[in-house]
Amino acid sequence: MELKLTDLTKQFKEMTAVDGVSCTMESGVYGLLGVNGAGKTTLMRMLCTLITPTSGQIAWDGRDIFSMGEEYRRILGYLPQEFGFYPDFTVEDYLLYVASIKGLRPATARKRAGFLLKQVGLLKAKDQKMKKLSGGMKRRAGIAQAMLNDPRILILDEPTAGLDPTERIRFRNLISELSEDRIVLLSTHIVSDIEYIAGEILLMKDGRIVRQGTAEQLISSMPERVWSLTVTKAEAERCMRRYKVANMKTVHDGVELRILSETPPAVGSKSMGNGKEACRPVPEPATLEDVFLHYFGERTGEDHGLV
Amino acid sequence: MVWYEVKKVFGRASGRAALVVLLGLIVFTCYFAMETIWVDENGVTQKGRVAVTQLKKAQKAWAGPLDEQTIRRVIEENLRIVSTPEYLSGDVRQNEIAYGWGQGIRPIRDLLNVSYTDDMQHYDYYLANRLDPGMAGDFYANRTRLLKEWLAEGGSGAGQFSEAEKDYLIRKYEALETPVYYDYMEGWNQALNYFSTLCMILAMILGFLTAGIFANEFQWKSDAIFFSSAYGRDRAVAAKLKAGWLIVTGIYFASSILYSLIILGWYGFDGAACPLQASRAGWKCFYNLTNGQLYVLTVLAGYLGCLFLSLLTMFVAAKSRSAVVAVMMPVLLVFLPSFVGNLDVRFVQKILSLLPDRLLQLNMAVRYFDLFTIGGKVVGAVPLLAALYAALTFLLFPAVYADYRRKEIL
Numbered sequence A: 001m002e003l004k005l006t007d008l009t010k011q012f013k014e015m016t017a018v019d020g021v022s023c024t025m026e027s028g029v030y031g032l033l034g035v036n037g038a039g040k041t042t043l044m045r046m047l048c049t050l051i052t053p054t055s056g057q058i059a060w061d062g063r064d065i066f067s068m069g070e071e072y073r074r075i076l077g078y079l080p081q082e083f084g085f086y087p088d089f090t091v092e093d094y095l096l097y098v099a100s101i102k103g104l105r106p107a108t109a110r111k112r113a114g115f116l117l118k119q120v121g122l123l124k125a126k127d128q129k130m131k132k133l134s135g136g137m138k139r140r141a142g143i144a145q146a147m148l149n150d151p152r153i154l155i156l157d158e159p160t161a162g163l164d165p166t167e168r169i170r171f172r173n174l175i176s177e178l179s180e181d182r183i184v185l186l187s188t189h190i191v192s193d194i195e196y197i198a199g200e201i202l203l204m205k206d207g208r209i210v211r212q213g214t215a216e217q218l219i220s221s222m223p224e225r226v227w228s229l230t231v232t233k234a235e236a237e238r239c240m241r242r243y244k245v246a247n248m249k250t251v252h253d254g255v256e257l258r259i260l261s262e263t264p265p266a267v268g269s270k271s272m273g274n275g276k277e278a279c280r281p282v283p284e285p286a287t288l289e290d291v292f293l294h295y296f297g298e299r300t301g302e303d304h305g306l307v
Numbered sequence B: 001m002v003w004y005e006v007k008k009v010f011g012r013a014s015g016r017a018a019l020v021v022l023l024g025l026i027v028f029t030c031y032f033a034m035e036t037i038w039v040d041e042n043g044v045t046q047k048g049r050v051a052v053t054q055l056k057k058a059q060k061a062w063a064g065p066l067d068e069q070t071i072r073r074v075i076e077e078n079l080r081i082v083s084t085p086e087y088l089s090g091d092v093r094q095n096e097i098a099y100g101w102g103q104g105i106r107p108i109r110d111l112l113n114v115s116y117t118d119d120m121q122h123y124d125y126y127l128a129n130r131l132d133p134g135m136a137g138d139f140y141a142n143r144t145r146l147l148k149e150w151l152a153e154g155g156s157g158a159g160q161f162s163e164a165e166k167d168y169l170i171r172k173y174e175a176l177e178t179p180v181y182y183d184y185m186e187g188w189n190q191a192l193n194y195f196s197t198l199c200m201i202l203a204m205i206l207g208f209l210t211a212g213i214f215a216n217e218f219q220w221k222s223d224a225i226f227f228s229s230a231y232g233r234d235r236a237v238a239a240k241l242k243a244g245w246l247i248v249t250g251i252y253f254a255s256s257i258l259y260s261l262i263i264l265g266w267y268g269f270d271g272a273a274c275p276l277q278a279s280r281a282g283w284k285c286f287y288n289l290t291n292g293q294l295y296v297l298t299v300l301a302g303y304l305g306c307l308f309l310s311l312l313t314m315f316v317a318a319k320s321r322s323a324v325v326a327v328m329m330p331v332l333l334v335f336l337p338s339f340v341g342n343l344d345v346r347f348v349q350k351i352l353s354l355l356p357d358r359l360l361q362l363n364m365a366v367r368y369f370d371l372f373t374i375g376g377k378v379v380g381a382v383p384l385l386a387a388l389y390a391a392l393t394f395l396l397f398p399a400v401y402a403d404y405r406r407k408e409i410l
């Protein structure tokens, strides 16, 4: 079980969406992390044979996936980012139809659909029309669909986008359950989605994989360190301009900042209103969030409650 | 797979609504086609079942080989009627009574008008009133003679055909077996007349229904899952084509059989074996066919036309990924010709004679003098149409398949 990408490139006119990506995936959960426009969806579409690469190769156990055709798609499960469906099909019809185009026999299809409906918690909704489902239910139907053929390769493009927090946690747990004995490639622009479930994280930026490794490896290989300090409001604004600020929080005596910097940030220790001096920068343990900020120069998609 | 594809079409409210509209339009068309009037011996107009029964009885009386003797009797009968006081009266009611007497011979009287005219393209309703029973023997000879005159130097048809084509027409005319067998044939006449209306309705509805099959995956954004599935680039595409074919075939034949049974059930199946030339509308036709044969051909040609237009719709849908663009195809191809149809330019007429709308109205197409010379052989437009669209339809299946299976999902 090996999915190998070699120098994979996709060009749209002047735009290079995926630029010379090489990596090898074996059984396990892979998190593809990158900001919007990084090229995640384009990469995944190539993995699903939906678009052909401009150059480079994708091989499954040594064989080119595009020449494998049907044989490759048989072991593939895909949940697209923009997940569409047949509005007038019931959930059950929908799964049975997808099972049929995935080449499952009707009897097997029924069994698998029943099993998956239960697993994703849609058993009660199986006779509802797809267009009547809530966003979270649609996603769950989407993942059930992807799992119908018990795929060796499961590709999930931003599966948690648009879900509310409880649904998001549920979804993460579901993906963990499903990840045994297969390759799961999961894309997101939200760090917390993959922090716990992905064994291996691929950081994607401008079409390239800029870093790859476990969360610990990525954290420890980050050249910058994380500092925490409390400053005045005016000082905070200056810091924002000079440093990558991972977080800021208003506290009773100013603003608490979380700053990424190789050396301790040099902050003028001007006296504050009550005469006390600003705190000195304190080194903090880095998180995956900080890694994301380091590589992408911007904060993750989640809202942190900025002042 | 095929079943689910069909379900995608009729699961939608618009798909089911199209079926209801179709049913409504069939009923509407039948209603018009079933309208008959009969003027009784008191000059009162009757409608409905009574009218059909009476008309049938009156015209059946003249059924049989339309030979010299019958023609003579019809001329005499007509002359008798037009010399009655009722016919000559200034009173409308009296005129109606006289008209009523003529209803039995009416179709044959119409034939007299086209046979004994001076000019093939001219029709005079009162001509039959000026005939002499002694002229009955010329009835069939007139037909060929008029054609020859029309085609000869100085005739208005002269410039339109090559010598070979003229020969072909004359030979076809001469090949008509005479005397033709005449019978009451109101059923076939009406069923044929309104069949083109039914066919156009079917072409539109079927285009509407099939347009989505190859476009909706993109519109619904279900394309990524479809094309990344095991059969997404082979069998599932074939299933879409099969579903399209099933929908067209099923609905076409269900509708046309329903329509035919209603009309023919109403008027009766009588006259199936009569040649087209046994009625005024078919007198000049150079295809030697019976009503029954033409009807079968009309139904089959309509099917070919609907299938072709639907496949073209599916092809455009696959190419453009838009059902809206695709559904324009049958509308354009069926209605555009009727707008340019009045242009009396030979070249334009030739092209028009090969457009698919002619397949939807074969009962009209057999009456046009559209000829083509291919490799020295003269053929009528009808067999050419059939061959052309059978071939195109046959090619469209793999064309749609090949286009769709190679889609990239961007």
Ligand SMILES: Nc1ncnc2c1ncn2[C@@H]1O[C@H](COP(=O)(O)OP(=O)(O)O)[C@@H](O)[C@H]1O
Residues within 6 Å of the ligand: A012, A015, A016, A017, A034, A035, A036, A037, A038, A039, A040, A041, A042, A043, B410
């Ligand atoms: N079909 C396309 N045509 C042109 N450019 C595209 C197309 N699809 C994606 N792109 C461009 O490629 C880049 C990567 O897009 P995408 O793969 O969707 O990124 P992500 O999924 O990481 O947000 C973007 O800049 C996008 O505008």
Ligand SMILES: [Mg+2]
Residues within 6 Å of the ligand: A037, A040, A041, A042, A081, A157, A158
């Ligand atoms: Mg994306």
